Amino acid sequence: MTDDLETMDDKLTFARSCCPITNVLDTLGDKWTLLVIRDLVLGKSRYQELLSSPERIASNILADRLKKLEAAGLVIRQAYQQKPARYEYLLTEKGEGLKPVLGAIVAWGQEHYPGTMVFPAVERR
Amino acid sequence: MTDDLETMDDKLTFARSCCPITNVLDTLGDKWTLLVIRDLVLGKSRYQELLSSPERIASNILADRLKKLEAAGLVIRQAYQQKPARYEYLLTEKGEGLKPVLGAIVAWGQEHYPGTMVFPAVERR
DNA sequence: GTCGTTGCTTGCAATATGCAAGTAACAAAG
DNA sequence: CTTTGTTACTTGCATATTGCAAGCAACGAC
Numbered sequence: 001m002t003d004d005l006e007t008m009d010d011k012l013t014f015a016r017s018c019c020p021i022t023n024v025l026d027t028l029g030d031k032w033t034l035l036v037i038r039d040l041v042l043g044k045s046r047y048q049e050l051l052s053s054p055e056r057i058a059s060n061i062l063a064d065r066l067k068k069l070e071a072a073g074l075v076i077r078q079a080y081q082q083k084p085a086r087y088e089y090l091l092t093e094k095g096e097g098l099k100p101v102l103g104a105i106v107a108w109g110q111e112h113y114p115g116t117m118v119f120p121a122v123e124r125r
Numbered sequence: 126m127t128d129d130l131e132t133m134d135d136k137l138t139f140a141r142s143c144c145p146i147t148n149v150l151d152t153l154g155d156k157w158t159l160l161v162i163r164d165l166v167l168g169k170s171r172y173q174e175l176l177s178s179p180e181r182i183a184s185n186i187l188a189d190r191l192k193k194l195e196a197a198g199l200v201i202r203q204a205y206q207q208k209p210a211r212y213e214y215l216l217t218e219k220g221e222g223l224k225p226v227l228g229a230i231v232a233w234g235q236e237h238y239p240g241t242m243v244f245p246a247v248e249r250r
Numbered sequence: 251g252t253c254g255t256t257g258c259t260t261g262c263a264a265t266a267t268g269c270a271a272g273t274a275a276c277a278a279a280g
Numbered sequence: 281c282t283t284t285g286t287t288a289c290t291t292g293c294a295t296a297t298t299g300c301a302a303g304c305a306a307c308g309a310c
């Protein structure tokens with residue numbers, strides 16, 4: 001069965017399978033990546049802002065996840081200052097497209113984890 | 126800030142934060158768990174059925190994830206035969222509640238991973 | 251010259267993942 | 281009675297990932 005799919009279109013090859021969920025999880029399936037997306041959606045954009053979320057992500061993990069999100073086209077890294085060079089991370093349209101996914105997770109999570117609460121957007125500087 | 130939350134209601138303590146997304150990811154945030162949920166939604170229920178999905182999950186990982194899903198109340202393990210004892214896994218109502226999450230992931234995934242396709246439900250035996 | 255800020259990198263220990271083989275409890279077949 | 285097959289796992293071990301904590305570079309402020 002998977003043989004057929006592989007020969008069906010050899011321009012399309014998927015790491016694990018042709019299921020959309022599988023492919024999404026190849027990028028987002030860990031404990032931190034969607035939290036980084038959450039923070040970017042909430043308006044955080046700088047490294048220290050992302051580091052300071054209550055979950056206290058490790059710095060090397062944050063750097064790793066941002067790099068992967070950039071490579072996947074969900075995030076762009078752009079300088080907001082030149083000397084010294086300082087960067088902010090912004091969601092692309094593709095990344096913004098994950099809002100309904102976060103929304104669905106929030107809906108299910110609020111129902112099954114009483115007492116949880118959605119974090120507020122950050123004030124723009 | 127997190128101090129306040131911690132003292133606010135010490136009956137409610139969360140592993141990493143009080144965000145619903147964080148808590149959901151504590152259970153579901155890896156590459157395999159939502160795929161197991163997907164297969165159960167599609168009607169698979171036995172261990173070999175789950176093992177045989179195209180992604181070829183490792184047996185020890187599948188066993189580990191099913192145990193965790195059972196502990197989290199998303200799945201029940203029940204015997205469908207006594208001698209020898211043989212088990213099937215079924216989603217609970219809580220587990221079924223993840224369908225919108227999978228739906229949102231599929232919607233985003235199909236848009237951004239062209240060529241992916243939703244797997245069909247399995248025929249009931 | 252020193253200190254602070256920002257965005258990382260690095261070394262290393264702990265934990266998770268996954269390969270491949272193995273196990274147990276049965277029934278069926280010979 | 282023995283062998284084989286099925287099913288649902290467990291186990292040992294190598295590899296990969298995670299995360300702690302310290303460190304680094306490039307600036308400006310003092």
